[in-house]
Amino acid sequence: MSATRLDSFGRVDRADAFTVDFEGRAVPAFRGDTVASALLAAGERVVAHSVLLGRPRGIVSAGAEEPSALIQVDLPFPEPMLLATTVEAVPGLGISMLCGQGRLSRAVDPAAYDAIHRHCDVAVVGAGPAGLAAAVTAGAAGARVLLLDDRPQPGGLLLSDAETRWAATQLARLTAMGNVEVLDRTTVTGYYDDNYLVAVQRRNDHETVELDPTHARQRIWRIRAAEVVLATGAHERPVVFPGNDVPGVMLAEAVREYLLRYGVLVGRRVVLFTAHDDAYRVAVDLLIAGAEVTVVDPRPADRAGELLPRALPDGALHTGAVVVGTDTDENGTLAAVQIRRPDGTVETVPCEVLAVSGGWNPAGQLFSQSGGKLCWDGDLAAFVPGGAGQR
DSSP states (O other): OOEEEOTOOOOOOEEEEEEEEETTEEEEEEEEEEEHHHHHTTOOOOOOOOOTTTTTTOOOOSTTTOOOOEEEEEEOOOOEEEEESSSSOOOOOOOEEEBBSSSOSSSOOOOOOEEEEEEEEEEEOOOOOHHHHHHHHHHHHHHHHHEOOSSSSSOGGGGGSSSOOOHHHHHHHHHTTTTEEEOEEEEEEEEEETTTTEEEOOOOOOSSSSSOTTSSEEEEEEEEEEEEEOOOOOOEEOOOOOTSSTEEEEEEEHHHHHHHHHHOOOOOOOOOEESSSSHHHHHHHHHHHTEEEEEEEOOOTTOSSSSSTTOOOOOOOOETOEEEEEEOOSHHHHHHEEEEOTTOOOEEEOOOOEEEEOOOOEHHHHHHHOOEEEEEETTTEEEEOOSSSSS
16 A cells, blocks of 8 residues: 655644554654554554454544454553554554454553543533534633543544634633633543533543553543533445445545545545545545545536546546445455446446545434434435434
């Protein structure tokens, strides 16, 4: 895989370089990388194996929705079944593949853990654009606000855009408010009766692999809020076709995030398979980065996105077509895709990455757990929040 770290893209700290250990190999990384972004930059395509058949698995997403890249962290303390997309790279981190099962340590965990109880007027879950706006509004009204987000810094998908000043401005406003507390690297795991939330905060795993028993490595937050705002965003939908699980098949927005947030061009030859205009911006960014892009859009030519066709070379846009299969190399990783045209003929297109996007689904897990009801939206082809179970 001809993955490349591009100097002109990304928000990692290139002045702070180090290595992590992956299967006995030293993998270069920068401060701000995740394990996934470091592995992709190093051209590591296979990061795990399937449970039953041991088939190779690669990195699909860039966040907590990752279905395949389950890894074993060996240092600082053995932990199985962690997501390569959410584990932050730090000097000395040791990682290995999982072959169906994790490995538990027989030793006693030397790290310290603690818990805290907190009451607030408004708890905002998610620090993307909607969550930041809600927290600023509530904070400006004088409410005691707790803003929680599982990423290292607020902003959500704005961190993958060229323009992030709005998010930085909102965060500065929140930081200046004495009645607002922002918890990053904090995952809300449960939403129970009477607006009771449980969250897990990773406090120092992003700093060092050294375990200090005098400082809590992780903290459980037990939160009782008068009101809860769920701003958990959405997950990109994959597309189902034969061979869609081989390493090299990724979500389109993840391909864009690795480029713009981590400076990693995951492949020089990319096929984008999508049926909606939002994913076309992924192709535009890839073209700017110097990738060779082929777009497959099952919609007819008069309904395909207007932005991309002007940027693509002749023959690189296939409308009314679908991806019907993938070819792999000797390592079981993506080598080509098979595209079926409207007339029924099938063309094989060599590529290193297949970026897929079937639209977006609201992340409604906490909403459902709180007693909320999801309802079907035919226009979006997705279940969306309906009646709330709690205030």
